[in-house]
Amino acid sequence: MPTGNEDAVSDQASDVVIVGGGPAGASAATFIARAGLSAVVIDNDKGYTRRALLNNHLGFPDGITGPELVDQGQDQAERAGAIWVSGTAETLTGSAGEFVIGTDDGRMFAAKSVILATGFSLTLAEAAGLATSAGTEPHVKTVVTVDEHGRTSAPGIWAAGTIAGVSVHTIITAGDGARVAINLLSEQRGERYVDHDVLPAG
Numbered sequence: 001m002p003t004g005n006e007d008a009v010s011d012q013a014s015d016v017v018i019v020g021g022g023p024a025g026a027s028a029a030t031f032i033a034r035a036g037l038s039a040v041v042i043d044n045d046k047g048y049t050r051r052a053l054l055n056n057h058l059g060f061p062d063g064i065t066g067p068e069l070v071d072q073g074q075d076q077a078e079r080a081g082a083i084w085v086s087g088t089a090e091t092l093t094g095s096a097g098e099f100v101i102g103t104d105d106g107r108m109f110a111a112k113s114v115i116l117a118t119g120f121s122l123t124l125a126e127a128a129g130l131a132t133s134a135g136t137e138p139h140v141k142t143v144v145t146v147d148e149h150g151r152t153s154a155p156g157i158w159a160a161g162t163i164a165g166v167s168v169h170t171i172i173t174a175g176d177g178a179r180v181a182i183n184l185l186s187e188q189r190g191e192r193y194v195d196h197d198v199l200p201a202g
Contacts (some may be wrong), residue, residue, distance in 0.1 A: 014038040017111035017185065018082075019089045019103055019124060022047040023116035023170045024161025026073030027177035032115075033081035035185050040109060041077060042101060044088040045070075047119050057171050069170060086110070092128040096156025105137055113184060116144065116152070116159040117177055125163065129185055130154055137168050142170075150180035158184055 016032045018025045021043030034041040052066030061079035078084055091102035092114065099111045116125055122132065122142055131145040143165035150158045160166075160180035161173035185193040 013098075013110035013112055014040045014083075015111070015115075016040075016108055016113045016115060017042060017099070018115045018117055019043075019092075019101065020047065020117035020119060020161070020163075021045070021074055021077075021084065022049045022070060022117065022119055022161065023073060023174035024119075024177035024180075025115070026070070026077045027116060027174040028115050028160055028181040029082040029177075030073075030080045030201040031178050031181035031195060032185070033077065035193065036184075039077070039080075039082040039163060040085060040111070041074075041082055042085045042087055042089045042103060042109065045075075045086065046170075049119075054170055056169070058080075066170075073174075089124050090127070092157070093126055097152075099156065112156070114157045115127075115150075115184070116157065116163055116184065117173075119159045119162045119173075122163065125159070128154065128157065130157065130159075133165075136167060137162070137165070140165075140168065149183040150176075151183075 015037035016039050018029045018041045021041045029039045029041045038040045049066040049070050053080045054181045055063040087103035089101050090104050094100050097112050099114050125144045132142050133145045144159040145164050146159050146164045152159050158180050162168050166176045
């Protein structure tokens with residue numbers, strides 16, 4: 001769902017644009033925004049998580065539906081400060097620090113860095129000319145090639161979740177989104193980034 005402030009975003013470069021709003025994308029957006037960077041999520045709401053019934057996701061002993069998990073992920077990312085944009089990203093051009101992502105309705109979003117979290121879809125990655133390799137998960141024939149930190153073959157573009165070859169289980173893709181976001185933040189800051197809150201004393 002649009003948040004009402006997405007038009008302002010398209011006029012300026014965001015620190016990170018995350019393409020895909022499933023567990024990996026929402027998790028990455030939450031960590032990026034909590035770190036004080038501007039984070040924009042472009043999501044077409046067509047991810048497979050919407051079809052899931054999750055009885056094995058930690059923290060939900062009675063289970064949770066895919067739609068609930070996706071909606072709660074969006075809410076958490078937005079509460080952290082991320083901006084959610086409804087649309088399909090169709091083009092990704094430029095280079096590190098100066099990327100431009102074009103959507104199906106003609107909008108353009110500038111970004112310093114990009115995280116692809118598009119699940120099973122490689123359309124945008126292939127359009128951007130990213131290196132790919134054979135997938136190892138069931139029903140996942142091809143994935144984006146990434147290094148151990150989540151970097152793709154193009155500097156400044158990262159990938160997380162199913163598109164990056166990790167297990168399709170939502171608990172794992174969510175964790176991978178967080179991992180890649182932390183690696184991106186660590187690279188930018190020149191030191192290992194952590195995001196830990198503690199309970200009040202007493």
